[in-house]
Amino acid sequence: MSTSLLYHTQCIRDYQYESTEYKDGHVIFNIRRKFFNCSKCNCPQVSVTISRERLIKGEKIGRKLFFLKVPVHRIYCSQCKSTTIENVSFISSPKARITRSLERTIVELRSEMCISAIAEFFGLDWKTVKDCEKRHLEKKFRYIPLKNVEVIGIDELYVKTQGREKYITIVRDLESGAVLYVGDGKGADSLQAFNLKLKHSEAKITTVAMDMSKAYVSWGKNSLPEALIVFDHFHVIKLMNEKLDKVRRRVAGEIDEEQRKLLKNQRYLFLRNVENLEPDAKQLLDNLRNVFKELGDVSMMKEGLRSIYQISRNCSQAEAAFKNWCAIARQTQIKELEAMSKTIENNLQGIIAFWKTNKLSNAGMEGFNNKVRWLIRQAYGFQDKDYFILKIFNLPNTKTEAVS
Numbered sequence: 001m002s003t004s005l006l007y008h009t010q011c012i013r014d015y016q017y018e019s020t021e022y023k024d025g026h027v028i029f030n031i032r033r034k035f036f037n038c039s040k041c042n043c044p045q046v047s048v049t050i051s052r053e054r055l056i057k058g059e060k061i062g063r064k065l066f067f068l069k070v071p072v073h074r075i076y077c078s079q080c081k082s083t084t085i086e087n088v089s090f091i092s093s094p095k096a097r098i099t100r101s102l103e104r105t106i107v108e109l110r111s112e113m114c115i116s117a118i119a120e121f122f123g124l125d126w127k128t129v130k131d132c133e134k135r136h137l138e139k140k141f142r143y144i145p146l147k148n149v150e151v152i153g154i155d156e157l158y159v160k161t162q163g164r165e166k167y168i169t170i171v172r173d174l175e176s177g178a179v180l181y182v183g184d185g186k187g188a189d190s191l192q193a194f195n196l197k198l199k200h201s202e203a204k205i206t207t208v209a210m211d212m213s214k215a216y217v218s219w220g221k222n223s224l225p226e227a228l229i230v231f232d233h234f235h236v237i238k239l240m241n242e243k244l245d246k247v248r249r250r251v252a253g254e255i256d257e258e259q260r261k262l263l264k265n266q267r268y269l270f271l272r273n274v275e276n277l278e279p280d281a282k283q284l285l286d287n288l289r290n291v292f293k294e295l296g297d298v299s300m301m302k303e304g305l306r307s308i309y310q311i312s313r314n315c316s317q318a319e320a321a322f323k324n325w326c327a328i329a330r331q332t333q334i335k336e337l338e339a340m341s342k343t344i345e346n347n348l349q350g351i352i353a354f355w356k357t358n359k360l361s362n363a364g365m366e367g368f369n370n371k372v373r374w375l376i377r378q379a380y381g382f383q384d385k386d387y388f389i390l391k392i393f394n395l396p397n398t399k400t401e402a403v404s
């Protein structure tokens with residue numbers, strides 16, 4: 001009876017149930033392997049002696065923690081005269097202290113529960129749960145096929161974890177949403193390992209979306225000469241928001257204490273999309289735009305830039321609209337806007353190439369960046385860089401609200 005229970009609840013086969021102990025509120029099954037054979041020649045003519053005893057944690061039974069006490073045998077083979085140590089078949093590595101079945105349960109629960117909640121529920125330490133998930137993710141993302149990838153997006157992200165700051169570069173398949181590569185640093189150097197992967201794959205990349213930094217552009221031209229380089233909506237508006245933020249900081253530095261109070265804590269009021277603002281926030285924005293004329297102009301110009309994406313139907317309409325925008329930007333003589341118009345003019349072909357592709361969703365890119373930021377905010381475990389990178393690979397499958 002209990003031997004079949006072992007199989008049906010703990011996925012353990014080839015072991016015989018022997019007895020049960022109840023100790024410190026835990027349930028312990030004493031079990032023993034049913035058959036032995038030589039691991040070298042597979043011969044069943046072996047003699048065994050107990051080498052040591054192991055206690056391995058299994059799935060809980062009701063609310064009780066459950067353990068398996070199992071003798072590990074030394075196996076002597078009379079055929080090939082070798083001595084080997086028995087392999088415990090229901091653990092994933094010789095040193096594992098939990099069953100494979102419990103590992104699977106932990107991995108399943110991870111999409112709904114945080115590490116510490118799982119650790120507490122199973123009476124495990126935090127690191128055991130984390131390592132268990134990490135092993136699973138390593139296996140899952142060991143090989144990432146590039147063969148059918150056509151549209152990729154390259155993004156650099158500024159990461160600050162455990163007091164250390166750095167950039168990482170992320171390459172994604174913009175059609176499936178999958179993360180294809182995570183590199184250290186930014187620019188072409190960070191993509192070297194990805195180049196190798198590309199070379200060995202049969203990928204036919206048709207489109208690369210990226211920001212307007214020269215380093216990525218020259219990487220794209222060298223590594224994917226056939227592909228269309230697109231400076232997508234998301235990256236253009238992101239750069240514009242950076243300019244707007246720069247102006248806000250500059251203006252705040254130029255005004256007196258009394259006026260500065262008006263601008264305090266209003267960073268996101270300026271950065272958010274105006275159609276997402278509540279009526280009173282919209283009113284406040286209008287007031288601040290009037291009080292701080294220069295900042296107001298730049299804020300309006302950002303809306304103007306965004307509207308190009310809403311209104312233009314094709315490349316030529318977009319091209320005309322961007323040229324018009326640049327002319328107005330120059331007339332303002334605000335240096336940040338002049339710089340933005342210069343960048344747009346220098347990269348105009350890549351910017352309007354966005355209209356040649358209907359596959360790039362702005363929401364998808366922004367959403368993914370928000371997910372990475374969410375991941376960084378979960379401060380756990382990121383002294384372990386490999387784990388952090390694996391978590392980035394797993395982000396497309398991760399629910400970001402419920403679980404930390």
Ligand SMILES: [Zn+2]
Nearest residue numbers: 038041077080
């Ligand atoms: Zn043998």
